[in-house]
Amino acid sequence: MRVAEADVGRTAAAPTIAAGPQDSAPVIVSKNLTVGYELHRERQRLTALRDISLTVNRGEFVVLVGPSGCGKTTFINAISGLVKPWEGSIEVNGRPVTGPGPDRAMVFQDYALMPWRTVESNIRMPFEMQKLGLSQKEMDERVRRYIDLVDLTGFENSFPYELSGGMKQRVGIARALVSEPDILLADEPFAAIDAMTREAMQSELERFVTNTRQTVVFITHSIDEAVTLGDRVVVISYRPGRIKEIVNVNLPRPRFDYDVKMLPEYGELRDHIWRLVKDEALQTARGAK
């Protein structure tokens, strides 16, 4: 369990829970990161993110929100090593990111499942490619456990084209969790999942990462989801994306053990973030004209 260090808005009425070891070692350090894409066709460079400075501590749950196209995916791609910084730097565990590594796993916005692999085989993929030194038995056991976690037992031998969007997304989640990485990068992992299942999965994820003390960078379009899950919510402005504001969410965890949405602070935080994002979204709409 983690609560951000500057613990301001904690309410006495909210249930308290046993605190785990507090440790604020920085895991992801982004300094003045500017990154973008080369558009070969138009001989242009598109700056997707400008001057992003953000430090994520061990065990922290950071949520990124912002209008579509503001560079959220680009930021986690920079953390995962899929895109290289143009300016500034990005470090993971004290070392500059030069490429992907087994300490980071990702849930992809567009699922990115191998269509020729079954559900089980997709989830097993990280084991095949990263030599983690686990025994065969342990790998089998983990694959089974994570298939069960995302409630896909019985669909092990189905192919992605036989699954619904939400089911595919759950395969993507299991694939990211199965290697139990230090850092989980999740790009709108619950976007295709219905409201009821979504809530159940949010609760499960909160409990899960609290237990495993994983560091999470999580993207969502749902402000409710951001406030429910995040220790901090980073609001990113429209293109080129800059950090507009970082909002601390100091609500006690696990937030699903009580009705967090009933807390007055919840409503205030939600409204505050909503206004920030709305301003940006309006600019996006204007920019599109």
Add this chain to the structure above:
Amino acid sequence: MATMAPSEPARIVKTEWSMREFWKRYGSWFVTVANLTIFFVVWELFARSGAISPLFLPPASSMFEALWTGLTTTSPPGSVISGSIRDHLFYSLGNLSLGLFLACLIGIPAGLLMGGNRYIETVLSPYVWALASLPRIALVPLFILFLGFTVKMQVTIIVLSAVFPIIINAWAGVKTTEKSLLAAAKVFGASRRELYTKVVLPYTLPFIISGVQQGIGRGLIGVIIAEIFGGSKGLGYLIQRAADTFNSALMYAVLFLLVVVSLTLIQLTRWLEAYVAPWRRIDRL
């Protein structure tokens, strides 16, 4: 670990087949059989009515008869044309298989390399496009000049006919490999080699099969052209001879056989494609 979804999830269950589903699945077969029967009956009646000379259109029954005798008899030693189709069929199929095999042997690696390496692509692509767009029949006189009326000449023409669709499809497969699949493989630790063996190749496999499928069609044209132009054996030669000797029943029998051979080969590759790439199974012609 508790399950994430609140409700009991749906499981895959076997269902009984209703008459309607049976028809939905096999109905088109019945329709096709009836359709073809009617087609041949009408042909038969039309040819027998005397409205057209049997030289141009023999009755369907004569064609089937020629086909039957042609496939069940072998020609006596020494004779070249005796009404036997079988020897010619085996000869042509043998050349076609050899040609297709060589076309795959050259085309698949060439296409993969062109897709995977920008320099190879830049160097080879003008030649590939030039030769792919050149009507292959224009090359036949050249090869007759070089190689004479030999099996070598015929196989060369088959290879040249079949290799380009294979190259181009394999090339396109590599080039269009979904970026997000590559990204996912990288994130989960794929080495450069694994990116090729575990993403690019499986992604490209159905493209290669489509290439081979097109190659079969082109290769068959190559076989017939090569044999009509220059040869003393094979189905193309047989068509030519049947026409020369006004044996229209035999000619139609060979044409019919060509349709059957071509459809069979193409259907085989479709099954292969559906088997190796079920996710691409889309209803199409």
